[in-house]
Amino acid sequence: MRHNGSMNARAAITPRPSIAITRSERKRQTREALLEAALELLEDRSFGSLSLREVARSAGIVPTGFYRHFDGMEELGLALVDESFRTLRQMIRSARAGRQDTTNAIRASVAILVRHVHEHRLHFRFIARERSSGVPALRRAIHNEIRLFSSELAIDLARMPFLGDWSSEDLHMVSGLLVDTMVSTAEAILDAAPDDPAAEREIVRMAEKRLLLIALGVPRWRPSTAASGGERGERRADGPS
Amino acid sequence: MRHNGSMNARAAITPRPSIAITRSERKRQTREALLEAALELLEDRSFGSLSLREVARSAGIVPTGFYRHFDGMEELGLALVDESFRTLRQMIRSARAGRQDTTNAIRASVAILVRHVHEHRLHFRFIARERSSGVPALRRAIHNEIRLFSSELAIDLARMPFLGDWSSEDLHMVSGLLVDTMVSTAEAILDAAPDDPAAEREIVRMAEKRLLLIALGVPRWRPSTAASGGERGERRADGPS
């Protein structure tokens, strides 16, 4: 048997018949139960190895009931992507708030990342897992969202005075590097023992250092002229020999 | 049905009864057929959603025959990790050969990465996929191997003259950053249309820029004293304000 996890089904709707609730509200609840059931089942499996029956069961409804909410697992998956990135966008908004010197901006950003990873562990785990693995539709959706993040970051960066003369390509390069670093930091946190604050502090320290190293490179960057093209081969060997 | 791919089974052993071959050799061939069948089935699925029967079928043997080679899918997966990293280590060896200035070292490293991704596409895809997703045993095995890479890179870096006074922690920080950047570059290449050389050149350009940016930061890094500890909060805001 491939799926041998615990089989306890949890009621979809908390038995609170005290006040009658609207029908659409009840539907929303069950839908939510399905989404959360799926998220929790993904602790040590990939979405691709998740069965419709399993999700329905653990959400407390019968398999056929599933189709009242989604017309298949893939649609459920896309809904999860949506839900996850909604909370992620919320995080970005917080991160955009702070306006400080580089060092503190780095610290603040990493701190926000860490906090949100803890607050939305399941969502982060889901996107970290499905980002590169499994169902193509999900992978694509997630990559699009991440590229969107990176682009928004690039726009933010463009507003910074000391980056005014950078080509948009170079800006996207930095934002991509920063986003990837954040992603791998988030993955590291998710993989760390959830109750080992020392390991996590270590991850945070490293992440901050990485970002600082990148920031240190920025002032030495020779912005390429916006005319991107085949100007390969003559970038000055600027670094250490 | 969840698995609806093409069901054509491919004979495990090319029918070449001309010369009698040793039994163990024949076993090796079937084992190899199983591994490769699995690798190819992973084009758009994760290892966790791969069934023993499917692999056996597509390797050209009967399900129960599978157990003559592995005692379950997990062992197959670990064998794949081994196989994949054997070729990866070979790549590292090539990369270690070049000794040049920073810019050319970057270009050479990226070029080697790209070449090996193409030459061992299936292996790279496998580890990129299973790196963060799916079966815990595989994830752990892969992470260990990657950490090992990172550590070896750190040792190499330590030998460079201009990094002589860096703490080992900082060296690991850089090597980690470099490895992560390479990993995400490899993932980008795998995701790009396999027959779109323009997109790939773009990825390569970006990767080179990322690495150069990092290299530019290196000379400005203030090496932390080996006494790591709670010296938080007084790193000079060195970058752009």
Place this chain on the structure above:
DNA sequence: CGTTTGGGTGAACATATGTGCACCGAAAAT
């Protein structure tokens, strides 16, 4: 009130899976 709507049910289907068992036949060992 009566009627319609729609979330949830249960049985049923064809098909898939992991794994145990007895068996075969040729290579390997004696």
Place this chain on the structure above:
DNA sequence: ATTTTCGGTGCACATATGTTCACCCAAACG
């Protein structure tokens, strides 16, 4: 030449899956 070894086979079983269909019944609506 006889026996042993061992990949590979075929069958069987219990169990899982996706999806259909006809229902049920309380909320929503007229």
